[in-house]
Amino acid sequence: MGNEARELIAEISRMMKRLSEALERRAEEIQATGGDSELAGKLAKGADAMRDSGNLYLTWARHYVALSEGTSDAADEADEADFGT
Structure with missing residues (x-):
């Protein structure tokens, strides 16, 4: 599930x-x-909202995917700035 969910x-x-x-x-x-x-x-x-x-x-979403993969990390630092914030 992890790979599909991450995609x-x-x-x-x-x-x-x-x-x-x-x-x-x-x-x-x-x-x-x-x-x-x-x-x-x-x-x-x-747009900002x-x-x-x-x-x-x-x-x-990343948090729950990480939980489903058996890890407690919600996301990598690289994932934190998804679309320009």
């Missing part, structure tokens, strides 16, 4: 990064075209 975590991490980046790009597009600045601000904050909450969930 899924990596995939989720990549997708969360892409989502956050897409929200940031959309916010920038709205600002650049003179659109609703309030909406652009909400999207930028949403998705990045932060995504990292939180990924940390817990």
Whole structure:
């Protein structure tokens, strides 16, 4: 299970990064075209929130995978900065 679960975590991490980046790009597009600045601000904050909450969930996911593998370590230090926090 460990390898499959770790692959899924990596995939989720990549997708969360892409989502956050897409929200940031959309916010920038709205600002650049003179659109609703309030909406652009909400999207930028949403990108930050998705990045932060995504990292939180990924940390817990790694913890449970580590438990399933019989280790108590939640994650390697290299895993801690998944998508740009």
